[in-house]
Amino acid sequence: MGRWGGWRRRGRVGPAAWAALAAGAALAVGALYWAGVGGPAWGGALGGGSGGDVHVLLVLARAERGGALRAKGEAAVRSLVRLARLPPGRALVLHLLADAPSQPLGRALLRAALRGAPFRSQVVVHDVEAVTARLLPTVQALQRLFSAGAGAYYGHAIFFLSVALHRALPHEISRIIQVDLDVEYRANIQELFEEFDNFPEGAVIGIAREMQPVYRHIFWQYRQEHPGTKVGEPPPDGLPGFNSGVLLLNLDAMRQSALYNRLLEPEAAWHLAEKYHFKGHLGDQDFFTLAGMEHPELFHVLDCTWNRQLCSWWRDHGYSEVFDRYFQCEGPVKIYHGNCNTPIPTE
Secondary structure, three states: OOOEOOOOOOOOOOHHHHHHHHHOHHHOOOEEOOOOOOOOOOOOOOOOOOOOOEEEEEEEOOHHHOHHHHHHHHHHHHHHHHHOOOOOOOEEEEEEEEOHHHHHHHHHHHHHHHOOOOOEEEEEEEEHHHHHHHOHHHHHHHHHHOOOOOOOHHHOHHHOHHHHHHHOOOOOOOEEEEEOOOEEEOOOHHHHHHHHHHOOOOOOEEEEEOOOOHHHHHOHHHHHHOOOOOEOOOOOOOEOOEEEEEEEEEHHHHHHOHHHHHHOOHHHHHHHHHHOOOOOOOOHHHHHHHHHHHOHHHEEEEOHHHOEEOOOHHHHOOOOOOHHHHHOOOOOOOEEEOHHHOOOOOO
């Protein structure tokens, strides 16, 4: 993983405050519009069907505090826009999910990146606190299972919103790509959007495999109790877990899947964690990994070239002998993911 921004633990928010936020959640989808080359400023209904506009969600938090983090975000958005080529009549819709202090910077960043783009564009700004309030019951349950405790970086609610965005975003949006901002693009985002058409029946999320043996480590007890299991083993035959740096969220399928929504219930998630002796610390990707061990049919596995992770921390922390079996990735890279602050190769 690797979102743009850091969080410190805040004080507990009382019920009255959460109620006020929830009441305003319907207003969270406030929008700011501007156009790229080829048309006047426009707004109105949001598309998103198989032949519709390309929706991309970017998460931005605490951006005002880190120049290096801002630089990564700028590089990510510039490369996204520079390489984007959309069919005639379609638009790139960038959704900015940001806290209040980060919103001005995010607007400026996106405005600069979209200036002169050869396609129509739209920006929609969502408030983190309002969206979190709307998803609070689900998020709180997952936080208890898939974070390292109070104050942990991936313990904040912002790192769990992807699992239930189908309950927060308007039904007019049927498909959306969520991508971390510590990435750089080497391919047209339209090509990634077309991956939705390759989802098998029953799949709700597209996601690439984790490229380090982190889940080999986390599932150690289950693996010890089940010799020969594929859980935590490397590809192509093993189940190494997922990395949520690049997500294809089929929101319509997520809304309609009884199985997926049942897994979001606190009791179901708890039973899964108990079965696999799972104690996670990486937010949404822990939930997706655990769900994928039990129900792989819910996921369309993206090729590693769409999320070429560069972090090699686990090579030097006990797994050097097996590391390369997880880390290898053949083919031209389409998205580099500089997780754990790893530099991205220059073009």
